[in-house]
Amino acid sequence: IRALSTDVRAFPSLSIQFFDTEKREYGILLTDPQPLKVQPVEGKSFVSLDTYKDVRVSLVGQVDGIWHNYEANIMDDILNRFVAILSSGFWPIVICGPIAFVLLLPLVLDRRRRNMDARYRARMETFEAFKRLPEGDPGKWEAFQHFLAASFDSSPGAWTVEDSRRALRKIGASDDDIEKVVHLHQWEDARDFHPEHPPAGTVELNPLGKRILRLISKSALLLLCFFLIPDEATASDWSEAEKLFEQAIKAPAGSKDAMALYMDSALKFQSAAAAGERPGIAWYNAGNAWFRSGALGRSIAAYREARVYRPFDPLITENLIAVRSLTLTEMTEKRGLNSFWPGSWLKPLFAVVSVFFWILLLCYFRYRRRFLFITSCIIAVFGTGILGLLLLKAFRSDQQGVVIVEEVFARKGPSYSYEKAFTEPLQDGLEFTLREARDDWGLIELPDGRQCWTPLSQVQLLSF
Numbered sequence: 001i002r003a004l005s006t007d008v009r010a011f012p013s014l015s016i017q018f019f020d021t022e023k024r025e026y027g028i029l030l031t032d033p034q035p036l037k038v039q040p041v042e043g044k045s046f047v048s049l050d051t052y053k054d055v056r057v058s059l060v061g062q063v064d065g066i067w068h069n070y071e072a073n074i075m076d077d078i079l080n081r082f083v084a085i086l087s088s089g090f091w092p093i094v095i096c097g098p099i100a101f102v103l104l105l106p107l108v109l110d111r112r113r114r115n116m117d118a119r120y121r122a123r124m125e126t127f128e129a130f131k132r133l134p135e136g137d138p139g140k141w142e143a144f145q146h147f148l149a150a151s152f153d154s155s156p157g158a159w160t161v162e163d164s165r166r167a168l169r170k171i172g173a174s175d176d177d178i179e180k181v182v183h184l185h186q187w188e189d190a191r192d193f194h195p196e197h198p199p200a201g202t203v204e205l206n207p208l209g210k211r212i213l214r215l216i217s218k219s220a221l222l223l224l225c226f227f228l229i230p231d232e233a234t235a236s237d238w239s240e241a242e243k244l245f246e247q248a249i250k251a252p253a254g255s256k257d258a259m260a261l262y263m264d265s266a267l268k269f270q271s272a273a274a275a276g277e278r279p280g281i282a283w284y285n286a287g288n289a290w291f292r293s294g295a296l297g298r299s300i301a302a303y304r305e306a307r308v309y310r311p312f313d314p315l316i317t318e319n320l321i322a323v324r325s326l327t328l329t330e331m332t333e334k335r336g337l338n339s340f341w342p343g344s345w346l347k348p349l350f351a352v353v354s355v356f357f358w359i360l361l362l363c364y365f366r367y368r369r370r371f372l373f374i375t376s377c378i379i380a381v382f383g384t385g386i387l388g389l390l391l392l393k394a395f396r397s398d399q400q401g402v403v404i405v406e407e408v409f410a411r412k413g414p415s416y417s418y419e420k421a422f423t424e425p426l427q428d429g430l431e432f433t434l435r436e437a438r439d440d441w442g443l444i445e446l447p448d449g450r451q452c453w454t455p456l457s458q459v460q461l462l463s464f
Contacts, residue, residue: 002047003036003038004046004047004049004326005045005046005047005326006038006039006040006046007038007046007291008036008038009037009254010033010034010036010252010253010254010255011033011034011036011254012033012254012255012259013030013031013032013033013255013256014030014031015028015029015030016028016029016030016031033252033253033254035253035254046322046325046326047325048325049325049326049327049328050325055328056328056329056330057328057329057330057427058330058424059330059422059423059424059426059446059450060422060423060424061423061450062412062419062420062421062422062423094350094354096355097354097355098358101358101361101362104362105362108366109365109366110124111366112365112366112367126146129143129146161182165182236272236277237268237269237271237275237277238268238269238272238277238278238282240268241265241266241268241271241282241285241286241289244261244262244264244265244268245262245265245285245289248261248262248265248289248292258292259293259294262289262292262293263289263290263293263295265285265286265289266289266290266293266295266298266302267286269285269286269302270282270283270286270302273286273305279305279309280308280309280310280313281306281310282306283303283305283306283309284303284306284310284313284315286302286305286306287299287300287301287302287303287306287316287319287323288319290302291319291323295404295428296323296326296327296428297402297404297405297428297429297430297459297460298460299323300323300324300327300429300431301401301402301404301460301462303319303320303323304400304402305462323429326429327427327429327430328427328428328429329426329427329430346390347390349386350386350387350390353379353382353383354383356379357376357379357380357383360372360375360379361376399433399434399462400431400432400433400434400461400462401431401442401444401459401460401461401462402429402430402432402460402462403426403428403429403454403458403459404428404459405428405458406427406428407425407426407427407428408425408458409422409425410422410425410426410444410452410453410454411441411452411453412452412453413453414438414439414441414443414453418453421453422452426454430446432444432445432446432447432459433445434461435451440455440457441453441454441455441456442455442456442459444459
């Protein structure tokens with residue numbers, strides 16, 4: 001026996017099964033862990049199994065038995081997969097692009113028209129200034145006259161009652177509205193020239209607008225209050241995971257209690273990651289906890305999940321190399337074009353490209369620059385290519401996974417009644433690609449391209 005890593009701090013306790021002849025039953029004897037202090041050699045903190053001859057396990061094909069049946073491949077399968085993509089989480093972001101484009105396009109065209117049409121700009125600016133004034137404000141009537149004058153290309157100072165009457169009739173205003181405007185003109189003249197300065201009377205220019213605005217404000221306030229209601233307080237899985245990890249470090253090295261604490265800590269870290277609490281770091285810490293508990297496969301799965309959120313973190317890469325070097329199965333990886341596709345980044349990349357495309361298109365309708373149109377076309381072609389890769393990967397069931405048990409015999413079909421696919425079992429930590437799932441079995445593709453069936457309860461599928 002030789003320690004392969006400086007992380008080993010004890011020879012673990014052993015479980016020995018024995019038969020008690022007096023009680024005539026089986027029992028378990030647990031030995032005490034023996035403390036160890038492992039020093040690095042020539043700067044190396046771990047030893048790869050590649051340095052030992054005949055330690056690696058090569059999978060040799062099993063000649064007995066027949067392989068699984070093929071299922072019918074109909075067009076409905078393609079449609080179902082396409083619907084599954086549409087129901088995934090990133091699509092709402094993608095759909096928001098065209099929706100936002102439709103909603104913002106009138107505003108963009110309005111801004112462009114204001115920039116190009118001085119008459120339209122003057123009319124809209126005076127109308128907005130009129131709306132900003134509250135009812136009863138002394139300057140609201142004057143602002144309303146400015147709006148009418150700007151709308152009909154006239155000077156505000158020269159706008160008269162006859163101008164208002166003629167303009168409102170021209171656009172088809174109701175007699176009641178015309179009468180109200182004429183009344184205000186008459187009140188203004190009386191205010192300036194009548195010695196008693198009579199009041200204007202009850203004439204509201206925008207009561208309907210104020211009622212609608214009040215309702216919208218009320219709805220927005222209720223919605224805001226709804227989102228501000230705090231959720232029920234729950235204990236943080238992250239905090240519990242850290243406490244369990246600290247307890248595991250302080251527990252006797254190699255003991256059953258230490259292993260259990262590391263496992264509990266790993267599960268808590270994974271729960272925190274699933275809840276969106278520091279997912280990159282949480283998955284990384286879970287990988288460390290699984291590694292210390294001796295679960296190589298789960299450790300590899302956690303590190304790979306962490307790499308989705310922290311792709312350039314050197315510690316994750318180094319840890320993956322260290323753990324993979326301790327796995328037993330020897331496999332020559334067959335890398336094709338599909339291996340280089342950044343599957344975990346295609347969806348967010350497409351979402352970003354989609355949003356960027358709609359923004360560029362809005363800018364084009366606003367400024368009408370040729371380079372904006374050309375750039376939009378280039379982005380559209382690029383986005384179409386990404387979408388094509390997404391659809392191709394979706395039609396190919398290529399979910400990644402890792403074996404998480406000490407060993408499991410692969411089969412030639414989705415049942416234990418099929419013969420073994422290889423003379424040797426798949427070892428803990430072997431990585432694969434899931435091609436098909438039937439009930440509780442999965443058709444997996446190994447790194448060298450060979451396929452076999454394994455129970456899904458013996459493996460962990462990655463989320464990306």
